[in-house]
Amino acid sequence: MKYETVIGLETHAQLLTASKMFCSCSTKFGNRPNTNICPICTGQPGVLPVVNKKAIELAIKTALVLNCQIAPQSIFARKNYFYPDLPKNYQVSQYELPLAINGYLEIVVNGERRKIGITRVHLEEDAGKLVHKGAARIMGSSESLVDYNRTGTPLMEIVTEPDIRSPLEAKVFMETLQHLLQFIQVCDAKMEEGSLRCDGNISIRPLGATKLGTKTEVKNMNTFRGIQKALEAEEVRHREVIAAGEKIMQETRYFDEITETTKAMRSKEEAHDYRYFPEPDLVPLEPEADWVESIKLNIGELPEQKKSRYIAALGLSAEDAEVLLATPALAKYFEACLELKAPAKAAANWLIGDITAYLNEHEKTITEINFLPAQLAEMLEMIENGAISGKIAKIVLTEALAIGKEIKEIVKEKGLTQVSDEGELVKIIKEVIANNPGPVTQYRQGKTGIIGFLVGQVMKATQGRANPRLVNQLLGKELSKN
Amino acid sequence: MQLDINHIAKLARLGLTEDEKVLYGRQLSVILDYAARLQKLDTNNIPPASHAIPMKNVWREDVAAPCTNTDEIVANGPTVENNMFRVPKIME
Numbered sequence: 001m002k003y004e005t006v007i008g009l010e011t012h013a014q015l016l017t018a019s020k021m022f023c024s025c026s027t028k029f030g031n032r033p034n035t036n037i038c039p040i041c042t043g044q045p046g047v048l049p050v051v052n053k054k055a056i057e058l059a060i061k062t063a064l065v066l067n068c069q070i071a072p073q074s075i076f077a078r079k080n081y082f083y084p085d086l087p088k089n090y091q092v093s094q095y096e097l098p099l100a101i102n103g104y105l106e107i108v109v110n111g112e113r114r115k116i117g118i119t120r121v122h123l124e125e126d127a128g129k130l131v132h133k134g135a136a137r138i139m140g141s142s143e144s145l146v147d148y149n150r151t152g153t154p155l156m157e158i159v160t161e162p163d164i165r166s167p168l169e170a171k172v173f174m175e176t177l178q179h180l181l182q183f184i185q186v187c188d189a190k191m192e193e194g195s196l197r198c199d200g201n202i203s204i205r206p207l208g209a210t211k212l213g214t215k216t217e218v219k220n221m222n223t224f225r226g227i228q229k230a231l232e233a234e235e236v237r238h239r240e241v242i243a244a245g246e247k248i249m250q251e252t253r254y255f256d257e258i259t260e261t262t263k264a265m266r267s268k269e270e271a272h273d274y275r276y277f278p279e280p281d282l283v284p285l286e287p288e289a290d291w292v293e294s295i296k297l298n299i300g301e302l303p304e305q306k307k308s309r310y311i312a313a314l315g316l317s318a319e320d321a322e323v324l325l326a327t328p329a330l331a332k333y334f335e336a337c338l339e340l341k342a343p344a345k346a347a348a349n350w351l352i353g354d355i356t357a358y359l360n361e362h363e364k365t366i367t368e369i370n371f372l373p374a375q376l377a378e379m380l381e382m383i384e385n386g387a388i389s390g391k392i393a394k395i396v397l398t399e400a401l402a403i404g405k406e407i408k409e410i411v412k413e414k415g416l417t418q419v420s421d422e423g424e425l426v427k428i429i430k431e432v433i434a435n436n437p438g439p440v441t442q443y444r445q446g447k448t449g450i451i452g453f454l455v456g457q458v459m460k461a462t463q464g465r466a467n468p469r470l471v472n473q474l475l476g477k478e479l480s481k482n
Numbered sequence: 483m484q485l486d487i488n489h490i491a492k493l494a495r496l497g498l499t500e501d502e503k504v505l506y507g508r509q510l511s512v513i514l515d516y517a518a519r520l521q522k523l524d525t526n527n528i529p530p531a532s533h534a535i536p537m538k539n540v541w542r543e544d545v546a547a548p549c550t551n552t553d554e555i556v557a558n559g560p561t562v563e564n565n566m567f568r569v570p571k572i573m574e
Contacts, residue, residue, distance in 0.1 A: 017544045024547035033566045038549050054544035075532045084569040145566035278532035286538045
């Protein structure tokens with residue numbers, strides 16, 4: 001029998017706010033353990049949580065981009081369970097009435113467009129961080145240490161419909177979502193740092209069946225590759241269990257990155273009976289239509305729209321547009337250059353070429369270098385008005401990227417200004433003609449292609465500073481004399 | 483009303499004696515019976531309410547403030563290591 005795989009994803013994204021979801025503690029990462037905590041986020045008796053408006057705004061923004069309907073009213077609920085990373089013994093989340101519902105995200109898998117339904121987008125608070133002792137992971141550790149700095153960080157949960165049909169599609173969905181969240185600047189979406197996380201629900205069913213098979217939930221998928229590998233491993237396991245005539249047990253499984261297999265997770269906290277009830281301390285959210293509309297207007301261009309504009313209005317190739325847009329910060333840098341009147345095509349070429357090569361080599365991002373859009377725009381202007389050649393620009397750029405100096409300064413310091421003085425060039429050309437009688441004779445006998453060699457000699461004599469167009473022109477003139 | 487007092491006690495992490503199970507079981511049953519009576523009311527024309535007071539959209543601006551009493555909070559932990567709360571084994 002043929003089977004098809006059915007996957008739904010539950011993703012969690014930390015929102016880019018300065019303060020926590022319900023209190024004013026900083027959300028800053030990397031501080032000394034338990035220094036960004038207060039009576040509210042550690043659940044002391046008698047405290048009153050208050051919603052962070054910015055978190056609502058960022059979640060609404062995301063929901064709009066995911067084509068969701070914003071709920072006229074949503075409420076917070078307490079999800080009750082005991083776990084050491086949860087000091088209150090409940091997590092404030094949204095249950096019955098989430099912030100937004102019924103959206104979709106389009107992804108492209110192997111050239112095919114797929115629409116993945118979004119069930120809901122809701123807000124909640126993140127839990128603390130556990131450091132496990134006696135083992136690298138929670139499994140096998142003897143005890144754990146708890147840091148509540150992360151507790152209460154605004155978290156947005158995005159749940160998909162069971163519309164995903166393969167582990168590859170799941171990976172592409174997450175990549176697309178990451179890109180989008182970074183683009184609209186609601187989340188830095190770094191999976192390796194945990195600011196974007198994902199759990200998968202997977203089942204298989206006979207092809208053509210409408211009823212879903214028994215699902216398992218897969219956790220610990222911390223990289224894009226991990227998502228695909230974990231779900232592939234689980235897909236194979238489901239097929240084997242069913243082929244052997246046995247039944248899949250509904251359970252939570254843990255992906256082991258080393259063996260690339262999934263293992264059943266048996267928690268001491270087994271009873272998943274969350275007893276949700278409305279959070280009495282937080283009143284309902286009813287976002288005004290005007291506010292939602294203004295959030296919508298401020299979303300700006302999305303990647304697809306930018307791509308069309310780069311191609312149609314700026315004359316970039318589709319490939320170049322895609323490369324620029326693949327990294328939101330690179331696209332932002334590019335647009336900053338355009339605002340400084342830099343020529344689009346040239347700016348794109350340098351960004352995708354030499355600058356990206358430098359970033360890759362030094363494992364840096366575009367935001368981490370001292371070479372700013374103004375400097376690239378200046379360099380491009382100098383190339384355009386003939387002050388430096390493209391070849392010299394490469395040298396200057398390498399220097400500028402390494403030490404972050406002004407382009408003009410480097411050019412001046414190194415005496416790299418392009419030689420466009422005809423008198424000076426003619427003098428050098430005459431020397432080259434005198435020193436290369438062989439090639440000169442060949443040229444005069446009609447082998448005109450040899451001029452390239454002679455141009456090269458002039459360039460060499462000027463350390464690449466001669467204006468190549470002018471050299472060509474003057475060399476031709478000099479050679480036709482006699 | 484029937485309820486599983488053992489299950490409820492487990493969810494709340496309460497270790498009850500046999501006498502307490504009988505006592506609390508009886509008290510909780512009374513509460514649940516009362517809720518069951520409320521369930522029978524005709525609420526077709528009444529919008530669902532999550533809160534007793536008619537308030538909405540209470541929020542604050544996203545401004546971080548320094549945390550001042552973190553040492554007092556940490557001091558509540560029975561065992562603390564590297565300024566973190568130490569807890570027993572979580573997974574079996």
